[in-house]
Amino acid sequence: MAKYNPIETENKWRERWKKEQYYNVDLNDESRPKFYNLVMFPYPSGDRLHVGHWYNFGPADSFGRYMRMKGYNVFEPMGFDAFGLPAENHAIKTGTPPAESTEVNTATMVDQLKKIGTIYDWSRTLNTSKPEYYRWTQWLFLQMYKHGIAYKKEAAVNWCDTCQTVLANEQAQDGTCERCATEVVQKPLKQWFWKITDYAQRLLDGLDDLDWPEKTKLMQQNWIGRSEGADVVFELVGTAGKVEVFTTRPDTLFGATYMVLAPEHPLVLDIVTDGQRKEIMAYIKAVKKKTEMQRTDLEKDKTGVFTGGYAVNPVNGEKIPVWIADYVLMTYGTGAIMAVPAHDERDFEFAKKFDLPVREVVSGGNVSETAFAEEGTAVNSGFLDGFSTPDAKKKMIKWLGDKKLGRGVVNFRLRDWLISRQRYWGAPIPIVYDPDGKAHPIPDEHLPWLLPTDTEFKPKGTSPLGQSKELKARTERLFGKGWKPEIDTMDTFVCSSFYYLRYLMAGSGSADSGAEAFINPKIEKKWMPVDMYIGGPEHACMHLIYARFVMMALKDFGFVSHSEPFARLVHQGLIKYQGLKMSKTKGNTVSPDEFVSFYGSDVFRMYLMFMGPFTDGGDWNDKGITGIARFVDRFYGFIAGEAGGPADLGLLHKTIKRVTEDIEKMQFNTAIAALMEFLNGAVKTGLSVEGKRILVRLIAPLAPHLAEELWKHLGGKKSVFNEKWPEYDPALTVSATVTLAVQVNGKLRGQVEVATGISLEEALKAAAEVENVAKHLEGKEIVKKIYVPGKLVSFVVK
RNA sequence: GCCGGGGUGGCGGAAUUGGUAGACGCGCGGGACUUAAAAUCCCGUAGUAGCAAUACUGUGCGGGUUCGAUUCCCGCCCUCGGCACCA
Numbered sequence: 001m002a003k004y005n006p007i008e009t010e011n012k013w014r015e016r017w018k019k020e021q022y023y024n025v026d027l028n029d030e031s032r033p034k035f036y037n038l039v040m041f042p043y044p045s046g047d048r049l050h051v052g053h054w055y056n057f058g059p060a061d062s063f064g065r066y067m068r069m070k071g072y073n074v075f076e077p078m079g080f081d082a083f084g085l086p087a088e089n090h091a092i093k094t095g096t097p098p099a100e101s102t103e104v105n106t107a108t109m110v111d112q113l114k115k116i117g118t119i120y121d122w123s124r125t126l127n128t129s130k131p132e133y134y135r136w137t138q139w140l141f142l143q144m145y146k147h148g149i150a151y152k153k154e155a156a157v158n159w160c161d162t163c164q165t166v167l168a169n170e171q172a173q174d175g176t177c178e179r180c181a182t183e184v185v186q187k188p189l190k191q192w193f194w195k196i197t198d199y200a201q202r203l204l205d206g207l208d209d210l211d212w213p214e215k216t217k218l219m220q221q222n223w224i225g226r227s228e229g230a231d232v233v234f235e236l237v238g239t240a241g242k243v244e245v246f247t248t249r250p251d252t253l254f255g256a257t258y259m260v261l262a263p264e265h266p267l268v269l270d271i272v273t274d275g276q277r278k279e280i281m282a283y284i285k286a287v288k289k290k291t292e293m294q295r296t297d298l299e300k301d302k303t304g305v306f307t308g309g310y311a312v313n314p315v316n317g318e319k320i321p322v323w324i325a326d327y328v329l330m331t332y333g334t335g336a337i338m339a340v341p342a343h344d345e346r347d348f349e350f351a352k353k354f355d356l357p358v359r360e361v362v363s364g365g366n367v368s369e370t371a372f373a374e375e376g377t378a379v380n381s382g383f384l385d386g387f388s389t390p391d392a393k394k395k396m397i398k399w400l401g402d403k404k405l406g407r408g409v410v411n412f413r414l415r416d417w418l419i420s421r422q423r424y425w426g427a428p429i430p431i432v433y434d435p436d437g438k439a440h441p442i443p444d445e446h447l448p449w450l451l452p453t454d455t456e457f458k459p460k461g462t463s464p465l466g467q468s469k470e471l472k473a474r475t476e477r478l479f480g481k482g483w484k485p486e487i488d489t490m491d492t493f494v495c496s497s498f499y500y501l502r503y504l505m506a507g508s509g510s511a512d513s514g515a516e517a518f519i520n521p522k523i524e525k526k527w528m529p530v531d532m533y534i535g536g537p538e539h540a541c542m543h544l545i546y547a548r549f550v551m552m553a554l555k556d557f558g559f560v561s562h563s564e565p566f567a568r569l570v571h572q573g574l575i576k577y578q579g580l581k582m583s584k585t586k587g588n589t590v591s592p593d594e595f596v597s598f599y600g601s602d603v604f605r606m607y608l609m610f611m612g613p614f615t616d617g618g619d620w621n622d623k624g625i626t627g628i629a630r631f632v633d634r635f636y637g638f639i640a641g642e643a644g645g646p647a648d649l650g651l652l653h654k655t656i657k658r659v660t661e662d663i664e665k666m667q668f669n670t671a672i673a674a675l676m677e678f679l680n681g682a683v684k685t686g687l688s689v690e691g692k693r694i695l696v697r698l699i700a701p702l703a704p705h706l707a708e709e710l711w712k713h714l715g716g717k718k719s720v721f722n723e724k725w726p727e728y729d730p731a732l733t734v735s736a737t738v739t740l741a742v743q744v745n746g747k748l749r750g751q752v753e754v755a756t757g758i759s760l761e762e763a764l765k766a767a768a769e770v771e772n773v774a775k776h777l778e779g780k781e782i783v784k785k786i787y788v789p790g791k792l793v794s795f796v797v798k
Numbered sequence: 799g800c801c802g803g804g805g806u807g808g809c810g811g812a813a814u815u816g817g818u819a820g821a822c823g824c825g826c827g828g829g830a831c832u833u834a835a836a837a838u839c840c841c842g843u844a845g846u847a848g849c850a851a852u853a854c855u856g857u858g859c860g861g862g863u864u865c866g867a868u869u870c871c872c873g874c875c876c877u878c879g880g881c882a883c884c885a
Contacts, residue, residue: 043885085884158883168883215802219880222801293881297799331882414882421883492885538879540802574879581879610823612811616804617878624810624824630838631823670812673822680822741818746866748818772852784865792817796865 004636006600010705014117022719023119025075027504027523035072036527037064038500038566040535040543041079044105045086049112050589051608051620052575052582058605059572059614059668060534061118065701066663067532068119069725075527077503078113078120080106082129084492085168088425091457098425099453102129112593117601117704119721124506128495134427135448136502136518137495140550141419141430143557145441149195152439155418156288159187165459166422175289186288191420191488192429196549200224200412202563203548211568213615216540223541225413230397232338232406234259237310237319241267246333246411249343250400251392253315254381255361256338257351259322260304262330263287271322273308280305280324287326295326302327302350313338314405315396316382325350331415342367362389417546419491424457424464426489432475435482446478451489463487496543497550500530500565518559525561533566536574544569570666573617582620590620602703603628609668609702631676632706638683639696639710645686649732651678652691656728659698668702675699689714694726741792742767744776752793760787767793 017023027034039060042053064076080102087098087105106127113120126133144150158167160177166189171178196203204224207217229248236243243259261268263284272280283305287295294300304325311322327346328337341351341358348371351358358367363379365372375389383399384392400406420429430442430449442449452468465471465487475485504523535543544566551565574581577588595604607628612618655678662671675698687695693714700707700720711720735756740763742750750770754763764785767773773795780797787793 040885045885081885166883169881170884172883219802223881225801293799299799418882423883491883493882496885536879536885537803538885541880542882543885576878579877610810616811618810621810627823633838669810670822673812676822739818743817743866746817746864751818786817786865788817792866794817794865 004633004640004706004709006602006632006705007597009709010117010600010602013705013708014114017117017119017719021123022721023076023121024123025073025121027075027527029073032071032073034527035064035067035074035532036500036530037067037074037076037532038503038530038534039076039078040533040539041081041496041499042109043084043086044080044082044102044109046090046101046105047589048591048593049109050582051577051592054116054592054604055575055608055617056534056536056572057113057116057118059609059666060532061116061120062605062609062668062701062704063532063534063663063666064119065704065721066725068721069697069700069723071724074119075503076119076121077124077126077506078118078122079126079499079503079506080109080128081492081496081499082106082127083134083426083489083495085170085423085425088423088457091425092459095457097453098457099129102127115596115601116605124503126499126502126506128427128492128499129425131448131450133502134451134495136498137427137490138430138442138447138449139444139518140494140498141490142441142444143559144194144553145431147553147557149198149553150192150419151195152190152192154188155191155193156186156188157191157422158184160184163459164461175291183289189420189422191418192431193416193418193420194549196417196546197412197414199549199552200226200414201410202552203414203545206548206552206564210564210566212566213569213571216537216544216569216571219540220545223414223545227411227413229409229411230393230400230406231334231409232314232400234311234314234338236267236271236322237312239270239309241270243267243311243322243336244334245336245338246409247338247340248411249340249389249393250396250406250408251378251381251384251387251389252340252343252361253313253338253396254378254384255340255342255359256313256320257341257357257359258320258339259311260325260328260337260339260350261307261322262328262335263324263326264330265324265335267336268307268324271307271309276306276308280307283324290326292329292331295329298346302346302353304350304354306354314400314403321356323350323354332413333411341371343371343373345371345373347371414545417491417493417549419494420488421491422463423489424451424455426492427451427495428465428471429486429488429490431486432479433484433486434479439486440479463489465489493543493546497546498554500533500547501528501554501560504528521559521561524559528560528562529565529567531567533569534572535569537571538574540571571615573613573615575617575620577620579619595622595625599625599629600632600705602706603632606632606672606702610672612669614666614668628672631672631679632703634683635675635679635699636706636710638679638687639692640713643687643689643692645688648681648685649729650735651681652694653728653732656694656698656726657730657733660725660728663701672702675702696720697723697726738790740767740790742770742773743792743794744773745796746794749773749776756790763787763789763793768795 039057064074068074082102087102090101091098158172160167160182162180162182172184175184177184204226227248229246230250231244231246234243304323307322309322310319313320339347341347342360343362360367361381362376364376378384378387378392384395387395397408428449428451431439432442433439452471454470455464455467471485475483501519504527505519547565552563554560555563577590580588582589592604607625610628655674658674659671696707696710707720737753738756739751739753741748750772752766752770754766782795782797784796
């Protein structure tokens with residue numbers, strides 16, 4: 001029997017694919033429907049490609065190859081999300097400029113990626129850290145600025161006083177600096193934001209039509225966090241000030257017995273009395289050290305301080321005390337709440353702790369014991385008494401509106417996108433400041449606004465770009481004496497929010513090469529949205545919302561024709577090692593290289609697919625890889641061996657059906673199992689050449705090199721990926737007989753084989769005649785008979 | 799803590815508009831081939847009892863609905879992802 005040599009064979013086919021530019025795509029091809037098959041681009045870290053990358057890219061490519069055989073013009077690009085923190089940290093440690101290390105890392109990664117044997121169109125690759133890419137990141141910023149979406153406001157950053165630098169959340173875990181263990185404080189800085197909140201409702205509505213996992217849609221819905229309620233104005237006693245609060249329960253306004261402001265609320269300093277000032281200031285200082293998660297922990301003891309000031313409840317004129325507490329956040333609602341301890345759990349707990357009054361205004365619970373947050377009937381509420389909660393809400397909102405004391409509003413949990421980063425390795429924000437400090441956009445003609453290279457990477461109290469003499473000189477030369485450059489760079493999520501559009505313009509020499517325009521409208525209209533987008537579930541709420549927002553904004557600005565970037569989304573599962581996420585810092589990455597050079601990339605790819613459902617991931621181990629290696633050997637030996645034998649068309653067509661449906665659902669594990677089952681049978685009976693030609697096409701997306709070799713062996717002149725995917729005949733997938741299970745009182749008592757279309761009476765009769773069933777029916781009264789066609793018969797007896 | 803997943807043999811997993819739990823593979827046990835080993839091939843493999851037919855138990859734990867629950871409902875436990883500056 002012929003022996004398969006995977007290494008030699010795979011190299012041969014990869015060479016040929018490359019030489020014949022087999023996977024370079026003509027975006028203007030009108031002969032076939034398009035299919036944009038996209039996988040989230042990787043960050044080029046210093047690690048070599050690990051098993052997790054393969055787990056992601058292999059199956060994604062198999063899907064692309066399948067769609068190609070289904071007759072689509074498949075565009076499958078690959079690029080690099082190259083700006084970011086790790087390269088900068090590496091630079092601080094070693095002094096190597098990020099541009100250099102990134103160059104080396106991407107080159108290594110490209111080499112390794114090519115070994116997977118994918119259909120990537122390398123003529124259209126991109127790298128977000130290159131000026132020819134980030135000029136469009138900057139262009140996007142300018143568009144956002146021009147349309148009033150980019151604005152500047154103060155926001156807190158993690159600050160380490162010892163290192164004189166801003167820290168990422170990751171570097172500031174447990175409230176201390178990762179490098180020097182200094183306590184991290186929140187420091188306010190003026191930073192750029194994008195008004196994603198303008199799109200909150202559209203981001204919510206757009207989810208309906210997307211073929212995305214339901215759990216991802218749910219997470220986005222919760223992240224956007226729409227809630228209906230009212231803003232209510234409270235007058236402050238003894239000052240001219242007013243406080244606006246947001247509440248989802250305006251019907252409980254009569255039960256508001258105190259008010260709580262976020263410690264950062266600007267009015268706190270106005271209303272604090274001299275007697276309380278010291279305590280308030282100490283509390284504000286302490287809160288600066290807490291993370292939002294610590295502040296909103298429902299289990300922790302509530303803390304807070306009385307300001308000494310009072311507000312007036314607009315609905316009954318009552319004077320209520322104003323407190324501050326860290327569980328009220330400045331970033332949600334108005335940064336102030338009316339507290340209704342009888343009907344909100346957090347307020348209840350707070351009131352109990354600080355001995356504040358609890359007044360029931362919705363009946364249905366027992367508010368002396370616990371808060372009653374559900375709906376009920378209004379009581380102790382003047383004109384609301386007797387109304388149900390929904391009606392009471394409406395009535396109160398009407399009342400507030402009439403008196404100009406409030407209004408019904410929709411509030412979102414979603415916050416505007418902070419895009420400023422006090423970092424070196426990112427796209428510079430294309431803004432300059434005149435001598436008065438006023439911001440001006442940098443005109444398009446000066447893009448790309450280059451990232452300077454004359455900086456230290458070690459932080460010195462400001463953003464690294466602040467050290468660049470060249471940047472300062474450049475700014476003054478172009479704009480005038482005394483003008484200053486913006487020295488913050490952009491969040492890397494900005495770079496990744498539009499890259500799917502730039503792949504359509506990347507590449508050199510082609511008509512649509514991307515130097516002149518952001519996007520070619522004709523190409524965009526044809527190729528967007530991305531048909532299949534594959535990436536990790538960890539991106540459910542950030543990248544995947546940012547990209548949708550940017551696409552919607554670009555549509556509003558008139559640059560694109562679609563408002564959603566990704567029509568279908570699938571998350572691959574996470575591959576762990578020894579129970580942990582693979583990462584270089586943990587030292588638990590597993591390299592695919594030794595497996596690939598021993599078994600070949602087809603075996604490795606198939607093994608990863610066979611491990612379990614693509615969406616599950618799992619803990620890496622190599623125990624089962626020999627099973628796939630054996631299967632590949634058997635498959636090769638069988639196809640390359642003698643043909644002949646009776647063709648069981650039923651089995652063959654059932655297999656085509658199973659493999660097709662499983663690949664459509666990205667369930668590669670069961671597709672492979674179906675092929676194994678078929679092979680196990682076929683080696684015993686033999687198979688015609690026609691049958692073999694079908695089998696080779698079925699395995700082609702899963703083991704591309706093997707399939708090419710066998711296709712050639714069977715007389716194929718061109719690549720197997722030019723062949724049509726096999727169709728099955730539904731009539732042939734139906735068997736003449738089925739096995740029915742027979743139950744008595746819900747317990748399995750036997751089986752019977754019957755003709756497929758058998759009637760109810762015949763099925764019951766056949767079932768009752770089964771020996772062991774008859775035994776269990778004997779002497780009993782049958783009270784119920786159930787027949788599920790094709791599945792089972794069930795008798796209920798007394 | 800909050801939001802969203804997951805938990806099935808020794809192991810990876812299969813089967814859900816409620817209908818035969820354990821497909822396929824690994825491992826393990828036995829056999830064939832071989833001087834021998836490797837490779838390959840064949841048979842067996844959830845647990846308990848039994849020669850067997852068969853019976854009982856069994857899908858994280860405790861309840862419930864149903865003729866029938868891995869699947870639906872209620873309450874727990876464990877675990878993973880995200881929580882807005884890792885990407």
